[in-house]
Amino acid sequence: MADEGTPVGRDLAELLGAVQNLLLNAPKVEEFLTDLAKLAADLVEPPASCGITTSYDGQPRTVVSSDPRAAQVDEGQYTGGWGPCVHSLATGEVVEIADQESDPRWPEYRVHAVALGVRSSLSLPLVVNGDVIGAMNLYDFDEPEAFDIQNRRRAETFAAQASTALALALRQVHDAELTDQLEQALATRSVIDQAIGILMAQQRCSAETAFSMLRKHSQNNNLKLRTVAERMVAKVSGQAAQQPAPFRRRPTATGIESAPGLSDGVPDA
Template sequence: MIDWLLETASLREFLQHLIDDALGATGADGCGVTLQRRQRPLTVVSTGGVADKLDEKQYGQDDGPCLQALRTGEVVHVPDVLEETRWGSYPRFAAGLGIRSSLSLPIPARTHTAGALNFYAADPGAFSEGDRRTLALIAAQAGGGIALAQRLADAEEFTRDLQTALASRSVVDQAIGSVMQQQQCTAEEAFDLLRRLSQETNLKLRDVCTRLLTGIAGRPPAERPPLQPRP
């Protein structure tokens, strides 16, 4: 799964590959992945044509098997929508689109349910117990992919923050050296002078140091080169 995720251009592409393969392994006619974004459900990928319409119907009425799986973290199996009494007008809507059965599986995350994997079929009773076990494993793969993608995004953000911190430190160190040379003072005294100037001008310390060095050299100070990943 890790190799598959790293070979795809985005999490969306990874999930699309996942559900395309899952659809071929079942008797389902449509499949979609619902994720929670900014406290709202969203179908991020789908296949089979009918999944988007069924998901949107559930989002619109804020109820349905997909949302129940997302909110409870439990598998929701609907053997036949014509015998279903839950979720208001949704069962009739699904039947009107030619869908008779569905299976919604929670996508697990480390501390919560990240989303739901939803399968829809034209035949009643389309999902056997074996299908449900297989698709539960696929939902777990989706959760693992989402968690890994988040970790990669967190690592990239950390690297950017570290690069910014190192660049700021480099500029401040250069400014301290210049003040020490001009004022014949210690590094601590030079830093205190720069810090007071930052407070008096209401500018960030790095901006004060950059202005000082630019005024002395006639050009902006050189920064550390960006961090490079290990080969």
């Protein structure tokens, strides 16, 4: 076993830098997490196996893994609700198993893990804004006590960085979803305004009266207001209602793309 002064696995600074590159380059959170698991596996030498566990509908689930073995070890814990990754996810505690064959905790899991060849393991919580949203599970199949003080510190530093990156990745997803919602709302408002303009010209009435007429027709025919407006515009113009230009996404000072207008409430012109 290497002492604290001996480099172990890939350089930690290199791995942490790779996490940031993943965040900037991975187009989807699923791909980001998959590559993150593969990077985590390289924290020790020879590489471990890594699975990332999260909770879905109240049940633990492996969302990604560096290889099939990690997923098998993870999933063997879920049925009974026992094991290091489940415990880390539930409590936010770091769980280290120095020697899987002799560790007294979770005896049913021990049989499962030993059968799959696990010699030692380390499970670390992934914490975002004070909430545990996942657990990063490292399994070594080569020797007991693979996660000595140096390796544990490396893993804890990596997990903290991964948690921060994951929080930013989730924010990107949220911003993208919000942008889609804004675009949909803008498109709805646009076609309704077009229909109101048509009614105002036809009926020689105010915008408020025209909108009331649209809404009444919508309610009487059990149709969405946007559907009523689209049909009216298409009938009068002979073509589909004109849609507004989509929101453009632009880079921020941090290099993370954001939807324009989300910070100040005013979309780009």
